[in-house]
Amino acid sequence: MKVLKFGGSSVAKPERIRGIVDILKGYYTKGEKFTVVFSAFGGVTDSLIEMSTLAAKGDEAYQEHFEAFAARHTQAVHELLDGEYREAVLPELERNNEVLKNLLYGVFLVREASKRTMDYVLSFGERSSAFIISHVLRQSGINAAYLDARRIVKTDKSFGSARVDFKLTYQKIRAHYAQNPDVQVVTGFVASAKGGLTTTLGRGGSDYTAALIAAGLDASVIEIWTDVDGVLTADPRKVKRAFTIPTMTYAEAMEMSHFGAKVIYPPTLQPALLKKIPLYIKNTFNPDFIGTLISDHVDPEATAVKGISSISHVALLTLSGSGLFGVPGTAARLFSSLAAAGINIILITQGSSEHAISFAVQPSMANKARKRVEEAFEYEISMKIINPVKIEEDLSVVAIIGENMRYQPGISGRLFQALGKNGINAVAIAQGSSELNVSVVINRSDEAKALNALHESFFLSDTKELHLFMIGVGLIGSTLINQIRAQAGYLKETRGLEIKVVGMANSRKMLFEESGIDLEQWQDSLQEAATEMDPAIFIGKMKELNLSNTIFVDNTASSKVAAFYEDILDSSISISTPNKIAVSSGFVQYQRLKAIAAKRGVQFMYETNVGAGLPVISTLNDLIISGDRILRIEGVVSGSLSYIFNNFKPGMRFSEVVRKAQELGYTEPDPRIDLNGLDVRRKLIILARETGLPLEAEDVAISPVLPESCRQAATVESFFSELEAADTYFNALLQEAEANGKVLRMVGKLEGSSATIGLQQVGSDHPFYHLSGSDNMIVFTTERYKERPLVVRGPGAGAEVTAAGVFAEIITIGNYLG
């Protein structure tokens, strides 16, 4: 015998009921023996409560609710039943409605709806639904009979949530089913006490009815039909990538439901669980899907963590002080004071120093709990050996749940790593020694991020979503977007990595799309975006969205954006940027950014600041951490200046070559930054600082390349006119070098604490002589690389190589976050 139960959402509309008939016909034609329990039509129980509450208040509006109730059921009959079946049901329904109407009128007259009356009122929901559906089944050819559960489920008179008399109930169930071979269509939730008084079974009542029948009949299986695909790994409203848990144990299901997985309410399934009757959770809207099987079988192959759950809102109270240490009975006093006040405790922690006990309660209970505890410890508090109770509000509990966590090391390590890397602070931690559940109290604003980070870490470790917030979509930014788009398929397939650009901005507009901006048409979307760009709002929004694996990318050359790095890193968000401003400004700021990143455990990456995509900073850091000593760094570190002097040949106009370098995307947004040596200076500063030298801009000696007139130009265009006027000057420089058999190179040099930048003539014996294109060449002379220095060479500017460098950092950060 199978026991099926369909919840309110499964019978909310006539077409859904037809779907159920199909499911049941399937069983019936296969000759399976089953009985089926129904809840009231979706929303009906609430409306019955509403109408009786109104009536009890003397509000005549209850009548409208009643009329709607009656009409809804009558209409269902008209839609679902014809001919003799309709004829059989309508009069019975009308009689019932008449009784309900009189009952409500009575409530209205006496202005009172006692629990006892309420149970009777509520019974009309299940009695109407099961009665109608039993006839729909008969009409479809199933030999079905309506069974009012008041005939078989016997309880005491605790109205509202009555206690079952199991012995009598099982007797009645067995006797009834022995006499009635038809498919019994049973009202869930309702029962009766001695004298035939109607009672109800409380929360999860229809599940309870199904469990009682299953236990009474020693059923082979229970199927709970609902509106989701079984029990999911996490709440799908908060974790989009949640999926169905195929099998779980009763204990796991209990834990999940305790944490609010609304699918089942296992405490009410206890009678069936005692008899170890396996249970399926199935979806009425997706009946072919297998759903979740709950049994007592622990699958040793199953994942350690089965599900992730949360209680969205709790308050944490802490009792602390030296007066707790080594005093037996303290915990007993604490918790009995709460018990006496009827306060339920959600979670408890006490460290072995016994200095403090923290416990979580529902926020609405926090003040009452504090009062009661302070009363209980009044003496100790007055003696100042115990502190007044501390309340922390706006917290959530997230928990990982699974039988296979037991004895398996590394699970909590993973839990805290996932939280830590996403900047989520653990306020309190609890793990029962059953190891079935590890609970962490966190800030409420981090709940969704924590659930997603944990879900990814435990269930999707081979797939990962990165959430990018990108300011600056000019040359480098747009190239980066193209690269991400082109590589998306490969990354997903081979690395399980999905990069979503959630926020995007240029200097005018900003755009946000939590599910990821469509990178096929980001230009149009950004252009059409309604929001004016404001970096503070952009960053505020990024923090507010609080997504797991958030990465900030700054592709501007703006100091306004760089000014937010501190705040961003402090919010536990990693940064990748080609913008050199932040790290090459004051040394103190450089140090502070590094320190905050280290404190928050996030990445701050800027490899593209020197030599674009070339591994310059990472090479330098590798040398340093492996114990080498840097003696000298010398290099051509400007891609644009390299290009310009590599291509500037006799007969050419210097200004034309500069324009070409700009067109090729080698120069800074303002090319004067390159030509006046500032860009090279930034790079030298950064390299020096990486070696530990607190170099400031004024410590760098620049021999200017540009004549004074060019340096003074107010705008980029006026600069170009001045540059044209200086063409002859540059020709003279070139000719002089040629005459010496040499070429011109802009060289930066760092030696000891001296840093210099200047245009040099280099001969064919010099490594810089043979550079071409936008090549950079950085020569590290170190203790270990003394005779033959270590050289990094290659294109040191340009959109593709720079964007690729940023792209690689994004993936590095992604790997770190996982």
Ligand SMILES: NC(=O)C1=CN([C@@H]2O[C@H](COP(=O)(O)OP(=O)(O)OC[C@H]3O[C@@H](n4cnc5c(N)ncnc54)[C@H](O)[C@@H]3O)[C@@H](O)[C@H]2O)C=CC1
């Ligand atoms: N071009 C190259 O080869 C290399 C460039 N870089 C660096 O890459 C960065 C970007 O360079 P490009 O793409 O060539 O510049 P670009 O001028 O083409 O693009 C800059 C972008 O930043 C936006 N922007 C500027 N100020 C802003 C603000 N306050 N708020 C919001 N958005 C703002 C602009 O609207 C534009 O979308 C610069 O910091 C540059 O130094 C680094 C290495 C190599």
Ligand SMILES: N[C@@H](CC=O)C(=O)O
């Ligand atoms: N403008 C820069 C770009 C790379 O940092 C350069 O010319 O090197």
Ligand code: NA
């Ligand atoms: Na680099």
